[in-house]
Amino acid sequence: MIANLKLKLKAFVLRWIDSTIAALTETRARLGRVELGAVGEQKRRDEMAANIKLLVRIRWAAHTLVPVVLFILGTQGLRLVSPARQFSTTAEYLASLWPNLLLSGSGLAINGVYWWLMLKGKNLRPIAHAQVWLDIGLFSLMIYTTGGIGSPFAFLYVLPILAASMLLSFRLSVAAAALATAVQVLQAWLMLNHGNVNERYFEPLKPVLESNGYVVATVILNGVLYFLIAVASGVLSQTIHRHEARLAKRANEATMLYEVSNSLQSVVQLDEVLDKIMNILVVRLGIDRALMYLMNDAGDGLDLKVVAFHPRFADRPRDDLKVHFPLKREGGLTAICAIEKQAFNVTEPLNHPLINRELAAKIGLNPFAVAPMMARHKVVGVIGIDRKFRNQIITQEEAQTLGITANQAGLTIQQCRLYEASLDQQ
Secondary structure, eight states: OHHHHHHHHHHHHHHHHHHHHHHHHHHHHHHTTOOTTOHHHHHHHHHHHHHHHHHHHHHHHHHHHHHHHHHHHHHTTOOEEBTTBOOSSHHHHHHTTHHHHHHHHHHHHHHHHHHHHHHTTOOHHHHHHHHHHHHHHHHHHHHHHTTGGGOTTGGGGHHHHHHHHHHTOHHHHHHHHHHHHHHHHHHHHHHHHHOOTTOOEEGGGHHHHTOHHHHHHHHHHHHHHHHHHHHHHHHHHHHHHHHHHHHHHHHHHHHHHHHHHTHHHHOOSHHHHHHHHHHHHHHHHTOSEEEEEEEOTTSSEEEEEEEEEOGGGTTSOOOOOOOEEESSGGGOHHHHHHHHTOOEEESOGGGOTTOOHHHHHHHOOOOEEEEEEEETTEEEEEEEEEBTTTTBOOOHHHHHHHHHHHHHHHHHHHHHHHHHHHHHHO
């Protein structure tokens, strides 16, 4: 008797701790404006934030680089010259660099704005776009004011191309490379047809800049370089993201299996265990709804026991469903799932020959997946999932995860029943 009371008291304390943690987690998610279960989305945002911070740090150096290099070259006698103006002193030459200083100062100021927006937690997507396209504009002006096609700073275009690959997409990385190449082509066309329109160039490069072949070759080589960087970095980023997605999926599966198997640590009543399993399932898989059917005592039919909805649909109206069907093939795909001990993923329910139309009229005719819950090679029940409110399919990976989770759920339910039976015997 005392042992039984101790067990019930322990179960009550564990339930209280579990519900408190759940409430605190939900409150933390609301305060942080993060949806429960949106682990992948938050991870992508954190990754983008880290990449933006990295590029901002690189940009500090890039925008400082041009005036510093021009100053160093100027002290060594390598200056930007102009046929229209001669410089008698180094001070006059340095004063003539005010356009470059202005552009570098503008870049540093914009960089400071990026950093401030990051600290304020603003939307990162516009920041990423601004970084790419504003940098191409600023670097184009820098290159133009330091010799155009003959500028040694044409490599600066690499930074926005890499930024587009890291922050946006492969296509936008190629678009950034195309835009950089187009600007180079425009400057080459102006030089070939109208002379060196900016009239500023490094004097040692004057002989080669007067060669049309050199100008054309420079544009082609720069364009090829930009596109190679865009393609290489884009492919590398896509490969890394695919591997990260696979690892995140495996980690999510492992966490879900642990949470399902650990359900008995916080609750011991079967109904509470079932509710907990289903809530874990909808949140971890990010689905709209999950339905759990349990085998009846006679073992000849399935009864709908639990219907769980994702927290994002907590305010939607709920139907009080009471569903029972015999364990026969005529019962539909859910019954067949239990009979054949096989999972199914139905993407086109309207055209599927095994759909139970009577059951579909009650729970809705949406794309869905079902998987049997097994314990010691026997069917305990069936779990079905769908996206009832969005009418989207269940992916094959999600269906596979459902199958693994359903097996673990079956074992957990069996353990719970054995535990309840042992309490009854006491």
